[in-house]
Amino acid sequence: MDEFTLIRTYFAPLAAGFRGSLNLTDDAAVLDIPAGNQLIATTDTIVEGVHFIGSEDPSMIAKKLLRVNLSDLAAMGATPYAYLLAGTLPKKVNVNWVKKFAKGLSEDQKLFGIALAGGDTTASFGPLTLTITALGLIPKCKALRRNGAKAGDDIYVSGTIGDSALGLLCLKKKLPRDRYLQLRYLLPQPRVALGEKLRGVANACIDISDGLMQDLGHICHTSKTCARLDRPMIPLSPPARKLIEKKSALWNAILSGGDDYELLFTAPKDKASAVAAISRNLKIPTTRIGSITTGKNIVVEDGGKIVTPAKTGYKHF
């Protein structure tokens, strides 16, 4: 099946009904940006053997690819709008693979309200390499930024932390098999609805892709602040809690591992009830895990004892 037939058969249906895509017939998409909005644009690549294993169901790979990009939109508080897909496909990628891959995209498009606007497919001798550029919309000047954290802000995370890093250790057979943790690695849940509601509430926001310590470092660095975390308050899933009770050295994976795709955000104390209400309405747990400070480092405490991981990925310069 040649490139054009592939596009017509499996990708054009993902663009159908979205006028700006021109049904993938032209050199580029033509997108309307509603008045009063800004465009949010982000791009993320996943590579076989680096970000995914390769033997996963193609629909899972498709969803992970789309979701890591949606998570970046969520971190900015944006509403998903459209995406462009660039795929570098090795020979082993056959029609059946593409069919399943497109099915995964189709399901997630419906779930997150986003449409395919354009793309490029390329043959390659290398590993399967997939790039999505996701476009979102946001009312003017409402984008959540990393640089707005203020000393005294509460620090929150959504969901639970560390599942994905532990799930990867399970998949690598360094920990016993655990379906829940593995699925958290394979299929992140981008917090799009939460990001949208945090406009005007959060002072700073980021998604946890590099790891809690490192991503908190990004907020502190751009905001010229520091932070104190209370380790016992960090929300863990039941399987993660069970593992950490047996082996406390796993705190390192939980604090520094990546790929959680939860939101990490800060808000002034007087927004605590607003955060709680958003959380309740969306049925997305958010947990206060510490405070923004004027200190010199990011400090993690447990019962008055400092337990900051040796490698935090951040030092206030």
Next chain:
Amino acid sequence: MDEFTLIRTYFAPLAAGFRGSLNLTDDAAVLDIPAGNQLIATTDTIVEGVHFIGSEDPSMIAKKLLRVNLSDLAAMGATPYAYLLAGTLPKKVNVNWVKKFAKGLSEDQKLFGIALAGGDTTASFGPLTLTITALGLIPKCKALRRNGAKAGDDIYVSGTIGDSALGLLCLKKKLPRDRYLQLRYLLPQPRVALGEKLRGVANACIDISDGLMQDLGHICHTSKTCARLDRPMIPLSPPARKLIEKKSALWNAILSGGDDYELLFTAPKDKASAVAAISRNLKIPTTRIGSITTGKNIVVEDGGKIVTPAKTGYKHF
């Protein structure tokens, strides 16, 4: 050098001065779209060993990557605005390579008036794989499309055709070395200024990336028309002319080879003087090479004889 230092040192300067990039500090770019404009969005990947050789000066690879994307914007008549860069970098890519690569981008950003808005860098065991998503602006409903060609339209191309395909044959040592032809393959000239001026003048437009026959096929297919080309009118560069005089079989490479990144467009007969004036003002040659027809096939003629290549990549269904 870690990812963040790399971004701060070599990529952030490419985004400096462009407000929407947020200096690459956040999860995504925040872009203003001027009122009355639509956003044009396109993505293209180039892979080592497929679209470039790998041993080229990194600044040339950077320019080719940006330019193939700019050529898609040109085909739509868009004005370049911003781009996102996703790079999958094998180990051999060192700091010096990145420095030269960024220098190439910097030079072309100035030349074409576009800025870096965001990106992603990833380590890989595979070949160097680079994706750009280019964003352009166009006044509402002015985008050039492929589907507007009408029977009776003149068919034009910019520049000269086939140089790039011949240049690649030179680089592959299937033809004698020729600096001019090779450079045409290595460093395309996207016809951005011409695309902008063709708004309201051309009925249909595409850039020649797949080859003259195939890309004309795309116009005919979407416009539900056919075409007749007059082969002797196809503009050739002096080195291409010399080669074809020795070996007329090379017409196949000229007609069906890709990577010219010239514009192929159609315009009604009464716009001929407008096309000529645009061409003169921009000092970009445009040549009438045939007509859009209501026929059943794309036909290439030479002195009344039909010389259509066996494989045109197109058949009217």
